Amino acid sequence: MVSRIYVEKKPGFDVEAQQLKGELTEILGIKGIEALRIINRYDVEGIDEELFRSCVPTVFSEPQVDVTYDELPASDGAVFAVEFLPGQFDQRADSASECVQLISQGERPAVRSAKVYMISGALDEAAIDAIKHYVVNPVEARIASLDLPETLYMETPEPQPVEVLDGFRKLDEAGLAAFIADRGLAMDEADIAFCQQYFRDEDRDPTITEIRVIDTYWSDHCRHTTFGTVLDDVTIDDAVVQQAFDRYMEMRHELGRDAKPVCLMDMGTIGAKYLKKTGVMTDVDESEEINACTVKVKVDVDGEDQDWLFLFKNETHNHPTEIEPFGGAATCVGGAIRDPLSGRSYVYQAMRVTGAGDPTVPVSETLEGKLPQRKLVTTAAAGYSSYGNQIGLATGQVNELYHPGYVAKRMEVGAVVGATPANHVRRECPAPTDKIILLGGRTGRDGIGGATGSSKTQNTESIETSGAEVQKGNAPVERKLQRLFRRGDACRLIKRCNDFGAGGVSVAVGELADGLYVDLDTVTKKYDGLDGTELAISESQERMACAVADGDVEEFMGYAAEENLEATVIAEVTAEPRMRMAWNGVAIVDLSREFLNSNGAPKHQVAHVCARSVWQPSWAGTTLAERMTSLVTDLNVASNKGLSERFDSTIGAATVLMPFGGKTQLTPSSAMVAKFPVGGETTTASAMAWGFNPYLMEADQFAGAYLSVVESIAKLVAAGFEHKRAYLSFQEYFERLRTEAERWGKPTAAVLGALMAQVDLGAGAIG
Numbered sequence: 001m002v003s004r005i006y007v008e009k010k011p012g013f014d015v016e017a018q019q020l021k022g023e024l025t026e027i028l029g030i031k032g033i034e035a036l037r038i039i040n041r042y043d044v045e046g047i048d049e050e051l052f053r054s055c056v057p058t059v060f061s062e063p064q065v066d067v068t069y070d071e072l073p074a075s076d077g078a079v080f081a082v083e084f085l086p087g088q089f090d091q092r093a094d095s096a097s098e099c100v101q102l103i104s105q106g107e108r109p110a111v112r113s114a115k116v117y118m119i120s121g122a123l124d125e126a127a128i129d130a131i132k133h134y135v136v137n138p139v140e141a142r143i144a145s146l147d148l149p150e151t152l153y154m155e156t157p158e159p160q161p162v163e164v165l166d167g168f169r170k171l172d173e174a175g176l177a178a179f180i181a182d183r184g185l186a187m188d189e190a191d192i193a194f195c196q197q198y199f200r201d202e203d204r205d206p207t208i209t210e211i212r213v214i215d216t217y218w219s220d221h222c223r224h225t226t227f228g229t230v231l232d233d234v235t236i237d238d239a240v241v242q243q244a245f246d247r248y249m250e251m252r253h254e255l256g257r258d259a260k261p262v263c264l265m266d267m268g269t270i271g272a273k274y275l276k277k278t279g280v281m282t283d284v285d286e287s288e289e290i291n292a293c294t295v296k297v298k299v300d301v302d303g304e305d306q307d308w309l310f311l312f313k314n315e316t317h318n319h320p321t322e323i324e325p326f327g328g329a330a331t332c333v334g335g336a337i338r339d340p341l342s343g344r345s346y347v348y349q350a351m352r353v354t355g356a357g358d359p360t361v362p363v364s365e366t367l368e369g370k371l372p373q374r375k376l377v378t379t380a381a382a383g384y385s386s387y388g389n390q391i392g393l394a395t396g397q398v399n400e401l402y403h404p405g406y407v408a409k410r411m412e413v414g415a416v417v418g419a420t421p422a423n424h425v426r427r428e429c430p431a432p433t434d435k436i437i438l439l440g441g442r443t444g445r446d447g448i449g450g451a452t453g454s455s456k457t458q459n460t461e462s463i464e465t466s467g468a469e470v471q472k473g474n475a476p477v478e479r480k481l482q483r484l485f486r487r488g489d490a491c492r493l494i495k496r497c498n499d500f501g502a503g504g505v506s507v508a509v510g511e512l513a514d515g516l517y518v519d520l521d522t523v524t525k526k527y528d529g530l531d532g533t534e535l536a537i538s539e540s541q542e543r544m545a546c547a548v549a550d551g552d553v554e555e556f557m558g559y560a561a562e563e564n565l566e567a568t569v570i571a572e573v574t575a576e577p578r579m580r581m582a583w584n585g586v587a588i589v590d591l592s593r594e595f596l597n598s599n600g601a602p603k604h605q606v607a608h609v610c611a612r613s614v615w616q617p618s619w620a621g622t623t624l625a626e627r628m629t630s631l632v633t634d635l636n637v638a639s640n641k642g643l644s645e646r647f648d649s650t651i652g653a654a655t656v657l658m659p660f661g662g663k664t665q666l667t668p669s670s671a672m673v674a675k676f677p678v679g680g681e682t683t684t685a686s687a688m689a690w691g692f693n694p695y696l697m698e699a700d701q702f703a704g705a706y707l708s709v710v711e712s713i714a715k716l717v718a719a720g721f722e723h724k725r726a727y728l729s730f731q732e733y734f735e736r737l738r739t740e741a742e743r744w745g746k747p748t749a750a751v752l753g754a755l756m757a758q759v760d761l762g763a764g765a766i767g
Contacts, residue, residue, distance in 0.1 A: 001045065003052045004148055005060050006069040006116065008039045013065040020135070027363050027374055028130055034121035039072070041081065041116050042096060045152040046109035051100070059099045072146070077120030078128045082136055083112070083144035086154075087445045089472030089526070089540075110152040114144045134363070137371065139324045159531035162588045163208045169200050183211065186219045190601035198595050209533040209581070209588040216503040216537055217510070218600040226737060227265040227747075229603035234262065234748060235741075236609040241702050244752040247759075267751040268730060272764030280762045284727075285309055287427050289496060292340040293729055293767035296422070302680040307422040310676075310686060311340035313767065314415035314729050321412040325376050326383035327446075329412055330473040331541055333387050336414040338499035341481060342544060344425045344491040345418035348652055349674040350393050352384055353690050354400045355411030355733075358635065367407055376410055383473075384414065385646040390475035391482065394655050395647035396672025396688070402635040403694040411733055417686055419676050424488045428495040430513040430547040436571035437553065439560060440481055441542035443504070444526035446472045448538050477542040480563045490559040493552045500543035505570070506536045506581075506589075508545045514593045515574035520583040522570045532583030547573065607748045608741035615699035641666065652677065656685050657719065670715040689715035701746045705753035713761055729767035730754060 009017070014037070021036040042060050044052055057063050072079070084090045090113055097111040119131065136143065171179060176192045179185075185192070195214055199206050220226050236242040248267060251274050252258060260266060275281040285294040292313040299308040315336040321328030337347045357373040366372045377400065388395050393416070401411075430436075484490055498508040509518055520535045530538070548556050553569060560567035574580075579596060581589035619630035631637055644659045656673040660666055671689035676682050691711025697704030713723050732750065737743045758764050 271758035
């Protein structure tokens with residue numbers, strides 16, 4: 001039997017409803033709304049009526065601020081309900097189910113939630129449709145029935161066997177091109193031909209799982225294909241940029257890299273290599289693990305200097321946030337956290353820098369196929385802050401940049417810092433018979449195709465077809481991972497660790513060792529019905545892959561259980577350098593490590609750096625007063641205080657500089673600063689700052705990148721830190737380059753500008 005309860009905020013606490021009413025009136029221009037109510041609806045199955053009633057005031061509502069109804073209140077206006085799409089993770093329902101289980105100490109019941117909107121006033125059908133279109137993002141949600149269902153348990157059809165692509169080896173050039181289009185692959189014609197030759201050599205046709213895994217491995221997201229593209233020729237029209245390129249070539253010669261191909265990745269990373277050789281950077285911690293930038297530091301712990309590792313990472317979630325703002329932004333910070341977390345560190349402070357179009361423009365002017373900018377900026381801020389606040393992560397700086405270019409695609413950047421005692425970290429190469437443990441969340445369909453989706457051209461249909469590419473965050477589970485990885489006894493059992501980001505099992509587990517056997521039947525699932533391909537590439541969040549010696553598995557499982565984390569052995573390290581996966585007892589992936597690591601067919605391009613433009617900021621007006629008014633009303637000059645206040649900067653009591661300071665607490669801090677998370681007293685602090693001007697970057701990529709580095713380090717110095725102790729992490733964000741030499745010239749100029757800044761300031765980019 002399904003039990004139902006409706007929960008509504010009392011007057012004065014109904015902030016969400018009143019805010020939505022204001023948005024619909026001011027942004028959509030719907031003037032006839034007299035009243036708007038939002039009621040949360042919960043359907044529960046699997047518990048008796050007595051337990052259900054006892055949970056109404058403890059799980060489903062807060063009596064101090066909520067009122068509950070057994071029946072939906074009567075209304076003479078429009079009434080509709082909105083629920084998540086099947087298969088999408090619903091944190092409200094999941095948390096309620098877990099809380100009921102904690103009370104009953106029995107099985108977890110099935111819980112489904114929905115939001116009921118009740119709107120009264122003089123509204124016609126067009127206005128109601130406009131309201132529905134505004135509140136329902138088809139990527140994640142749909143209109144729900146108002147009727148009580150007979151059951152919440154759905155019949156799940158048995159998944160079909162994994163398809164073997166018979167005839168793949170015989171496809172001609174046109175057939176391969178059609179194959180890419182039909183299957184929605186991110187790889188190009190050269191990659192698929194390279195792939196075809198591999199299977200010809202193996203004398204077999206691939207499974208669809210193998211193709212999906214390869215497509216994920218070779219995606220730009222996972223393997224930085226664009227930055228690894230060989231630049232066969234670089235022509236430069238600007239003398240300053242040419243001088244920088246010549247200096248880059250000299251550095252390659254000094255480092256003995258003449259035989260290495262010239263590419264954007266080489267330009268972007270050679271600065272740190274050069275500074276290490278010249279003795280400037282000596283504290284970088286280097287290992288085969290590449291989870292996050294890592295620096296060796298001395299930390300004062302209760303008056304004693306101890307050896308610690310300081311880790312930091314920045315990450316973009318531009319594509320996911322564009323199509324599903326809340327989940328995309330939430331998993332931006334979630335994904336950023338998991339990189340230093342997988343380095344066995346405790347993440348203690350975060351930063352958010354975003355780029356958007358003008359959010360004040362009318363919704364009617366929204367670009368076709370896009371969400372309104374106002375909807376993007378507010379919902380993304382809600383997603384990022386919700387995740388960070390739930391996990392207990394202090395957010396030290398929040399800034400949003402506004403530029404017309406971000407209308408085409410939003411920029412969502414999250415950055416975090418973490419630290420750990422050096423003796424907590426054990427780094428060894430996994431050996432045959434070692435086990436791979438899946439730790440944390442379960443696997444669902446959310447996030448399937450995320451890595452390849454962010455590497456593909458998006459179009460007006462993307463918002464309707466790409467929903468599964470956006471992962472759903474579960475902050476409480478990641479909080480448990482944070483707690484476990486702060487324990488030295490647990491961390492010292494881990495030889496190597498990866499977070500489940502892009503590519504899911506295929507990449508997170510696949511990167512831990514050269515030889516692996518993965519049993520997909522052991523992968524824990526959110527629900528039944530997933531096939532082998534989905535289990536292999538799903539990017540469901542809050543999961544870790546830990547390589548542990550066979551004899552240490554039981555002890556590690558015990559520590560995980562103490563933190564209420566699910567832990568399952570899903571793979572074993574093998575001697576032969578091949579990645580094998582089995583599902584339902586059938587081998588569905590069997591690929592050589594050499595082939596996977598080839599990154600596909602070599603890519604070649606030419607780059608043409610055009611003469612630089614001069615950008616000068618200008619504000620409208622003829623008099624000083626007019627220009628000053630134009631200046632202070634510019635969106636990029638306006639304070640971000642209201643946005644910043646959505647984020648908790650005080651969690652952990654380690655924040656040194658509040659986001660806004662001064663006598664009236666209105667002056668933005670130049671950098672975020674926090675004490676190291678030592679557990680006792682310390683005088684050691686870390687800082688992070690950012691630098692970027694989209695208007696300068698648009699006009700002059702060389703100067704824009706150079707000054708981005710200068711600005712970020714200048715902010716650190718202004719906050720009291722020494723520039724020689726600074727380390728850099730870059731995030732590149734450019735238009736699609738295609739095969740146009742002039743487009744390739746833009747990131748070329750940018751990485752050269754950043755390289756010159758590194759050398760001039762003696763601070764290298766290690767990420």
